[in-house]
Amino acid sequence: MSGGFRPGRAPALLPEVATPSPRIATRSLVHRNPFATVSAVHADFGSFAKDYYVVDFGPRAGIVAVNEGRVLLTAQYRFLLDRAAWEIPGGRVDDGESPEQTARRECLEETGFSCDDLHPLVTYRPGLDNVENLTSVFYSERVKEHRPFQPDPAEVLSLAWIPLEDCVSLILEQRIVDALTISAVLAYRCVVARRGKDHGRPAPRS
Amino acid sequence: MSGGFRPGRAPALLPEVATPSPRIATRSLVHRNPFATVSAVHADFGSFAKDYYVVDFGPRAGIVAVNEGRVLLTAQYRFLLDRAAWEIPGGRVDDGESPEQTARRECLEETGFSCDDLHPLVTYRPGLDNVENLTSVFYSERVKEHRPFQPDPAEVLSLAWIPLEDCVSLILEQRIVDALTISAVLAYRCVVARRGKDHGRPAPRS
Numbered sequence: 001m002s003g004g005f006r007p008g009r010a011p012a013l014l015p016e017v018a019t020p021s022p023r024i025a026t027r028s029l030v031h032r033n034p035f036a037t038v039s040a041v042h043a044d045f046g047s048f049a050k051d052y053y054v055v056d057f058g059p060r061a062g063i064v065a066v067n068e069g070r071v072l073l074t075a076q077y078r079f080l081l082d083r084a085a086w087e088i089p090g091g092r093v094d095d096g097e098s099p100e101q102t103a104r105r106e107c108l109e110e111t112g113f114s115c116d117d118l119h120p121l122v123t124y125r126p127g128l129d130n131v132e133n134l135t136s137v138f139y140s141e142r143v144k145e146h147r148p149f150q151p152d153p154a155e156v157l158s159l160a161w162i163p164l165e166d167c168v169s170l171i172l173e174q175r176i177v178d179a180l181t182i183s184a185v186l187a188y189r190c191v192v193a194r195r196g197k198d199h200g201r202p203a204p205r206s
Numbered sequence: 207m208s209g210g211f212r213p214g215r216a217p218a219l220l221p222e223v224a225t226p227s228p229r230i231a232t233r234s235l236v237h238r239n240p241f242a243t244v245s246a247v248h249a250d251f252g253s254f255a256k257d258y259y260v261v262d263f264g265p266r267a268g269i270v271a272v273n274e275g276r277v278l279l280t281a282q283y284r285f286l287l288d289r290a291a292w293e294i295p296g297g298r299v300d301d302g303e304s305p306e307q308t309a310r311r312e313c314l315e316e317t318g319f320s321c322d323d324l325h326p327l328v329t330y331r332p333g334l335d336n337v338e339n340l341t342s343v344f345y346s347e348r349v350k351e352h353r354p355f356q357p358d359p360a361e362v363l364s365l366a367w368i369p370l371e372d373c374v375s376l377i378l379e380q381r382i383v384d385a386l387t388i389s390a391v392l393a394y395r396c397v398v399a400r401r402g403k404d405h406g407r408p409a410p411r412s
Contacts (some may be wrong), residue, residue, distance in 0.1 A: 008407060013372075014279075014292055014366065014368070014376065014381065015281075015364060015366050017290040017363050018363070019280040019283050019289050019290045019363065019365045020283055020359050022283075022285075022288075023377070025346075027290075029350070030237065030239065031236065031237035031244055033236065033246065033259040034246065035259050035336060036244075036259065036261065036336070038237055038239065038242075038244065040239065040357065042283065044323040045283075045359070046242070047359065048360045050360070051240070051287075052285050053239040053240070053241050053242065054240065054285070055261050055337075057336070072222075076273035077225050077226055077228075078335055079247065079249065079256075079258045079260070079335045080260065080331065080333070080335060080338055081331075081334055081336050082228075083225050083343070084225045084384065085334050086220055086251065087334075098248060113339060121378075122377060122378065122380070122386065122388065123289075123380045124383050124385045124388050125286065125383050126226070126282035126332040126339075126385045127283045127286070127332070127336065127385075128286050128287055128291050128293075128383075128384055129284055129286060130241060130242070130263070131261075131286075131332065131337065132286055135254075135331075135385075136352060153253065153254065154224050154251070154254045154256070155250070157223050157224070158221060158223045160220065160221050160222070161245070166219075168396050168407070170220065171393065171396075172327075172328065172393065172396065172397065173329070174291040174329045175220065177329060177330050177331050177334075178330065178331065178334055179330045179332045179333075179385050179389060181394070182328065182330050182389050182392075183385060183388050183389055185393035186388075186389070186393060186395070186396060187377065187388070187392060188379065189396060190374050190377075190378065190392060190393070190395060191378065192232070200376065204237065
């Protein structure tokens, strides 16, 4: 792994905020299934108290794999849409794996494409109180076919290489609705725009 | 509500994908807490079967409230970070509310600022198989102080108006980590960039 985003100016400032200091009174497991646990937390802040229910899916990782300005998307059947959705490759971080290893492995497993060089892109959480699912996204611009893609009705149905600006349009038209893909593609779009500006050369055509 | 993103060219194309057609054999509630339910689903696709566990938080909405190129952010204590996080206003869609009404109400309740004109920005799902939490994001560039902001240790601790490009930097530096805020700010950044391009005038300074 090398590179990644390097800000061309001083870090942006956020105001300092004095935060309340909770004393956690209880934390108990209230549900477990093969993909997640749910814990009930009672947090005592002194002048007030709050109850949280935390769904823990564990960490996951994804990758924006780019070739000549086109982004690699996979189509999988998704239960909550009841149709195929177009998404970047990604999945759960296995025990002992780094998020970077996961991103690399998922891309290879799902698409047959290997990524030479990974750059950190964005890290996010689906929820800050109730969903533990730390998501690390990388990008790679050195992507090669390692083995031919094999469609699998139970996993990836199809692949597509979509120009970056078309991916942005599909997001704004609500035809890509996956949070991972949206965060990843829009962050990559910003990195490309800033790189073009910082280096005095145009962003890659896409 | 008016306006919103209007693509300046033909819609981007995604390949058609023939999807498997599942017959849902069973769906049963396996956990309920004050914020979410968990259902176990066994889906039979014919040649294979899959088990899903769907955590349903219901829908939510958020808003990018903008004034002179600065984005309104709130600071709240967040349990999974164990510190205050900077986020756009937003929250759960109440029964009988539209997502637009929620975005408007949450902004007013959390910050004291009212939004005159709302535009749809991006709609996403935190998960496509396992988390039901449809999230609708709007933006408003007509924001007015309706009542003075009152900090509340149990809710919003502080407000800040952060220039749009600084928000993007904070996201790429992983100092804003909230999926809602990241998707919203990056999508708004793309809308501003395209508006500047489409109308032959520069994007607002931000």
